[in-house]
Amino acid sequence: MAKNRNLVFFLGVLAxxxxxxxxxxxxxxxxxxxxxGDSSYDVGNTKFFSSEFDPAxxxxxxxxxxxxxxxxxxxxxxxxFVGRLIGHREPIPPVLDPKADLSRGASFAxxxxxxxxSQSTTxxxxxxxxxxKFLELxxxxxxxxxxxxxxxxxxxxxxYLNFAKAHPNANTxxxxxxxxxxxxxxxxxxxxxxxxxxxRKFAVQNLGPLGCLPIVRQEFKTGENCMEMVNFxxxxxxxxxxxxxxxxxxxxxxxxxxxxxxxxxGEILRRINEPSLHGYTDTTTSCCGTGSRNAYGCGxxxxxxxxxxxxxxxLFFDGRHNTEKTDEEVANLFxxxxxxxxxxxxxxxxxxxxxxDLLAQEI
Numbered sequence: 525m526a527k528n529r530n531l532v533f534f535l536g537v538l539a540x541x542x543x544x545x546x547x548x549x550x551x552x553x554x555x556x557x558x559x560x561g562d563s564s565y566d567v568g569n570t571k572f573f574s575s576e577f578d579p580a581x582x583x584x585x586x587x588x589x590x591x592x593x594x595x596x597x598x599x600x601x602x603x604x605f606v607g608r609l610i611g612h613r614e615p616i617p618p619v620l621d622p623k624a625d626l627s628r629g630a631s632f633a634x635x636x637x638x639x640x641x642s643q644s645t646t647x648x649x650x651x652x653x654x655x656x657k658f659l660e661l662x663x664x665x666x667x668x669x670x671x672x673x674x675x676x677x678x679x680x681x682x683x684y685l686n687f688a689k690a691h692p693n694a695n696t697x698x699x700x701x702x703x704x705x706x707x708x709x710x711x712x713x714x715x716x717x718x719x720x721x722x723x724r725k726f727a728v729q730n731l732g733p734l735g736c737l738p739i740v741r742q743e744f745k746t747g748e749n750c751m752e753m754v755n756f757x758x759x760x761x762x763x764x765x766x767x768x769x770x771x772x773x774x775x776x777x778x779x780x781x782x783x784x785x786x787x788x789x790g791e792i793l794r795r796i797n798e799p800s801l802h803g804y805t806d807t808t809t810s811c812c813g814t815g816s817r818n819a820y821g822c823g824x825x826x827x828x829x830x831x832x833x834x835x836x837x838x839l840f841f842d843g844r845h846n847t848e849k850t851d852e853e854v855a856n857l858f859x860x861x862x863x864x865x866x867x868x869x870x871x872x873x874x875x876x877x878x879x880x881d882l883l884a885q886e887i
Contacts, residue, residue: 533785548822553611553739554611554612554628555608555610555611555667555669555672555673555674555725555875556628556629556665556669556670556672556673556674557603557606557610557616557628557629557673557676558616558631558632558658558673558674558675558676558680558723559603559616559629559630559631559633559675559676559677559678560632560633560651560654560655560658560675560676560679561633561635561637561651561654561677561678561679561764562633562635562636562637562638562648562678562679562681562682563580563596563634563635563636563637563845564596564601564633564681564845565601565602565603565631565633565676565678566580566594566595566600566618566631566633566634566635567593567594567595567601567603567604567615567616567617567618567631567633568580568581568593568594568595568617568618568631569618569619569621569631569632569633569634569635569649569731570594570622570634570635570636570648571594572618572620572622573620573634573648573649574772578594578635579822579823579824580592580593580594580595580596580635580823581593581594581781582825583749583810583823584598584822584823584824584831585597585598585822586598586599587599588833588835588848589834589848590678591652592823594618594760596635596841596842596845597841597845597846597847597848598811598812598835598841598847598848599835599847599848599849599851600615600848600851600852601846601848602676602678602729602832602854602855602858603605603615603616603631603633603676603855604849604851604855605851605852605855605856605859606674606727606855606858606859606871607629609855609856609859609860609871610674610859610875611812611871612628612629612873614628616628616629616631617630617631618630618631619631619632619657619661620634621725622657626661626664629673630661632649632654632655632657632658632659633654633678634648634654635648636648636650636682637649637650637651637654637679637682638650638651638683638686638708639651639678639679639680639683639709639710639713640681640683640705640706640709641804643875647684651679651709651710651713652709652713654836655713655716655717655721658717658721659716659720659721662720662721662722666834668723670722670723670726671722671723671725671780671879672724672725672878672879673723673725673827674725674726674727674871674874674875675717675723675725675726675727676726676727676728676729677714677726677727677728677729678728678729678788679710680706680710680731680761681732681734681844682733683702683706683736684702684706684731684734684737684754684758684761685734685740685844687702687757688697688740688753688754689743689752691817692724692744692753696756698845699753699756699757699760700757700760702757703757703760703761703764706761707761707764707765707768710765710768711768711771711772714726714772715772715778715874718778718781724780724781724782724879725782725783725874725875725876725877725879726769726781726782726783726784726873727784727786727858728764728765728769728783728784728786728804729784729786730761730762730765730766730786730787730788730789731758731762731787731788731789732758732788732789732792733750733755733758733789733792733793733796734751734754734755734758735750735751735752735753735755735758736750736751736755736792736793736796736808737819737840737843737844737887738808738809738810738813738817738818738819738840738842738843738844739817739819739820739842739843739844740754740844741808741810741816741817741819742781742816742817742819742820742843743819744867745816748808756842758789759789762787762789765785766785769783769785770884771838780879782869782874782877782879783860783874784866784867784868784869784870785866785867785868785873786854786857786858786861786865786866787864787865788865790840790853790865791853791854791857791865792850795807795839795850796808796839799839802853803836803837803849804837804838804839805837805838806832806837806838806839807838807839807840809838809840810822810838810840810841810842810843811831811832811835811838811841811842811847812829812831812832812841812842813828813829813830813842813843814827814828814829814830817843817846818830818832818843819842819843820843822841822842822843823842835847835848836847836849836864858870858871859871859872860872
């Protein structure tokens with residue numbers, strides 16, 4: 525009898541653990557997932573946007589999953605893993621794929637995307653144009669689906685990298701002005717998603733230490749150091765972004781606006797500074813590329829790029845994008861990490877909270 529009671533107890537604990545590992549959703553169905561941003565979130569839009577050569581569609585991109593699908597990594601990226609964690613069996617498709625099934629959501633992210641600038645000055649869809657594309661299509665999903673959906677955002681890196689290239693000797697005032705311009709636009713676009721698109725649940729990733737990217741170390745010849753000018757702008761951006769998101773949630777302004785803000789910057793710096801603790805042997809050079817940091821030319825047939833023998837030991841796959849191992853760890857923390865890395869709630873908690881404040885006439 526005692527053995528039976530012990531068995532029942534064990535099975536109960538096992539069932540509890542198993543159930544808790546699945547996403548908690550409001551309707552029982554996985555929430556729709558939409559993503560916006562640059563190449564770090566691009567799942568293949570670039571190849572549909574332009575007829576120009578897209579290196580992310582060629583080997584060794586996708587090497588770990590035998591599929592160079594247009595992702596700037598050796599395998600899957602953060603939105604793929606988050607999608608799986610919230611209950612989707614297949615990754616959400618690029619919105620520009622004419623054959624894509626958008627019933628589960630769509631990725632609007634595209635390589636080269638900026639917050640500032642227009643399509644006439646960039647070979648990409650900027651952040652505002654991605655939002656506009658979503659608004660063109662938003663009636664494909666019901667009010668409730670859009671209210672319960674997760675909107676992942678990772679944008680701004682290109683604005684600061686491009687600024688550094690164009691103004692390598694910019695003074696502090698000029699740097700802060702750039703940050704102010706970028707941060708003036710981001711809340712405007714997020715609230716446009718809220719007002720016109722019915723979005724309520726946002727998962728925002730702050731910017732990593734861009735001055736430590738292999739491509740930046742290589743191009744600006746910083747040696748073992750990171751480029752401080754870029755990191756200063758990023759640090760300022762992240763601090764102000766956090767405050768802006770808090771301000772948007774003032775109840776009388778944007779009722780029902782909820783968000784998760786993931787400290788991507790902190791997690792990457794921890795891995796750069798303590799590589800062995802996180803299972804890396806190299807966190808300053810790229811797995812694929814050429815040059816002093818192997819940071820240039822991955823995927824180009826006319827460049828004799830090197831490829832590391834074991835991608836999981838590298839933080840970066842190419843000059844500015846993570847390996848699949850890194851992105852999987854980031855996604856797991858974004859989804860279920862504690863308040864030290866994602867606040868005021870993680871994506872799992874965001875999914876589990878119904879958009880009860882939604883008013884139909886607001887959509």
